[in-house]
Amino acid sequence: MPTAVHVHLQLRIVGDDGTVFTDSEILRLEKSDHRLEAVGLSISESKSLQRRLQQHVVTAQAATFVDRHRCCPTCGRHLCNKGKYPIVFRSVFGNVALSSPRFYRCGCQPADSQTFSPLTELFTGFRQVSRQNARKTQWVVYYSTLGITTSGNLARNLTKPFRVH
Ligand SMILES: [Zn+2]
Structure with missing residues (x-):
């Protein structure tokens, strides 16, 4: 009989054109039931999961946004690259x-x-979103990534405990 369970969480992010952005394991846990506090996810495991999920989702969204802006929107010509720089x-x-x-x-x-x-233009647009809308957006993104559908009212009610940076 097993004395612990091994949790391997696989994340697959696919574009609407079939492009695979992520297909990898983002969390691996070994959970025993020897102590009550070991049952279920701990707060640190939950935070780690959210952080890794966010990294993959944002990276995939950024990649699709950049891909859509590689060509001139007017004539369709491929734009020359002038390099890249790190942003957060x-x-x-x-x-x-x-x-x-x-x-x-x-x-x-x-x-x-x-x-x-x-990406600078994308994130500048994000900054112009009001604080309350930003909170809603974060929650909607959070629940969407977990595959849970939220209504507008639920998203509004879930906005209070979180601080938006
Ligand atoms: Zn052009």
Whole structure:
């Protein structure tokens, strides 16, 4: 008879075009039932799971956003890359380090700057979201990643205990 259970949590993130962003084990636990406090997830295990899940989800979302901005929206020409630099996306479930590419703008349209960074534009948009909406967004993202559907009312009620960075 087993004296413990081994928990291997596999995460698979797939784009709506079938692109696989993640297909890996994100958590491995060995849980015994020798003590009451060992039953179920501990707070530190739960936080670790949330942090790892957030890293994978944000990384996949950033990758899809960058891919959608690799080409000129007007003429479709592939944009030249001017390099990349590290950025950090701060969230209630931990910071996520990302590599942010910078692209040259296409010459077919006049622009104020020669280059742009899609992720900077994405995250600047996030900053403009009000604090309350940001809280809702975090919860909706959290529950969506766990496969739980939330209604607007539930998302609103679940926003109170969390601080948004
Ligand atoms: Zn163009």
